[in-house]
Amino acid sequence: MSKERIQISEDLYDIMPSDYQDLVKNATYGKEDRGWKDIGTSKELIEQHSLCAGCPESMAFRYILASLPNPEDTVMVGSTGCTSLVFPMVAVHNIHSLFGNQNAIASGLKRALSVRFPDRVKDVVVLAGDGATVDIGLDMTLQAWFRQEKFTTICFDNELYANTGGQESGLMQKGFVAKMAPVGKLFDKVRLPEIARESGCHYVVNCTVSKPSLVEKVIRNAVHIAREIGPTYLQLYTPCILEIGKNSMEGLQEMRDSEKPAERFAYKEYVSEPAKQLLAELAAKDKERKAAAKQLAGQASA
């Protein structure tokens, strides 16, 4: 857990891109309590993005990358869609192969990394849109959960196919008029969080990305539980402001409106019993670490 693997040879330092120099000098690899608060003071693992101005997905990307507990040993798997336009700019290894096969890729990847690095932690995190997760890739999403594959699945739910221009998706709300739903969508939003629970996920959260601290918490929990116990699933509302007729400044408010108690993205969480136990253990360790740090700080100042 350090920057050891990204150090630059002194002789080559001046010819390396400034992005890379920044990453070595000022990124949060190896920082145990890294999180959303590092944004703005540290080099982020996302260099730029090519999403629309004000896209909530770009916020989600930054919070998630700031919150991964072990980015120096995390491999991410994406799918075709708006996310695949961002991943090339991310400083962790990430795989884009086809549309909808992300959980199958992650299954093979996680197993290969376990075979090759039996004594080390290598986290795998899937991040894909709702079309990839729920429509074309649903089979592979569920089957990875049935098999108890030990990785996290994150779905950026924007309730439509954004990258192809706003077509109906399974996670779209009933009645919404969209391309390919010319008289309004005829069936309910697929209840994937409930399906995830029934399919064997140990940690399921349905929320928006309006609060970075919340995103940080659920990402850390999801990755830790997936590492130790089994599959975890996060469904994050990242509205496509373009396709729902909002302006660049209105993404945050759209998320806040949608997370009110009776709304479809009101915070919902499921934690299995073994996962609860793990979280309690992690919380206790965290408390211990903070107390020790405080004591050390006290000694230093005394």
Place this chain on the structure above:
Amino acid sequence: MAETKSVIGTQNKKGQIYTDTWKMMNEAPRTPSFYTGSEVIKEALRRASCDVMIAYPITPQSEAAALIGELFAEGYIGDYFRGESEFAVMSQCAGAAFGGARVFTTTAGPGTMRAMENFPMWAGARLPIQMIVTCRGINSPLSIQPDTLEIAYLLNTGMLVWHAETAQDFFDWILKGYIVSEEPDVHLPLALCCDGFFVTHTKDVVNLTPADMCLPPYDPYRSPVPCMDMECPPVRMMRDPFVMKSNYISYATHASWQQEIWAAIERSRKHSIHWLNGLIDTENTDAEIMIVASGTAVSQGREAIRLLEDEGVRCGLVKVKALRPWPEEEIREATKNAKHIFVPEFNVTGWLAKEIKATIPNHARVHAGPHVCGGMTMPPEIIVSEIKTALGMKSFSLAGRGS
């Protein structure tokens, strides 16, 4: 980067000795063993130092895929599981290969077709996965019988494609295939095809290498593209995703990458020739009549040649072992004396004959046939009949041919 140290001569956890592949394949003593094709696949895998095998049931490869599960249970394979469909399995194979594993899988017929989207992706991502294709019908109504039509679809995926005639080919080529596939200047997937049932479900004497010798492990850091294991973290993967750029640089990038895949297939030629002892085998290339075939059609062709010899007709043979890389020069040279070239095939469209026609001068010499398909066998007599008819010789009519 860690210093690379040779593992040759050391033992794996099963006590097998990592052996120089050339010595293992060409110098080590061989034991004749009477096995089905499926069992031979298992025995090859036992010696292949394979990290991950992913299985799915489809006739006629199910037995081989299940037998490799036994190898996993015995500790010879790093990980093994049953996927949910061939599309998913091929993506799982990709994931494992992206993660730096030596990967093996098997499929057949409709499974090959279902998984098809993955194959150009494998090649484009430079994943040296080995896939056994035990060919069977892909037509509707449903057929499970031998038929090689699916190979036609694999030829333009960017994969290496080899076509085994016998279980012995299979045993040797599975092991040699990894070595060719994993060369840094190749680093492409290999579709190792055979004719289902004829090879998988028949018993044959196969000369096996010693069971206590195995291939050196795959080294993912010899790959021409990064291994996705975060052992060498990127600053970012690339500056702009090419998919979203509608400009000449984007097109040029994609075009050059496609050309690079086909250049890698070309570069595999020298390795394939070295390991397969040539891309083709030949007999009697001075004959005016040649049979050019791949897979079990070669065996039937050989038998037809014997029957024709009895009647005083001299006929030569070309066994095409590699379809990608395509043995263009070799086939031209081997058929230069031929006035008639017959291409017997187990499929309805005659893809091999089309490839040959596109390769040789004066392609009117090529008689695309005989063809059988849908699971029909190819008695040597129908090859003989085809040849005699074309030569204007009297041929006994065969039942069912309506002549």
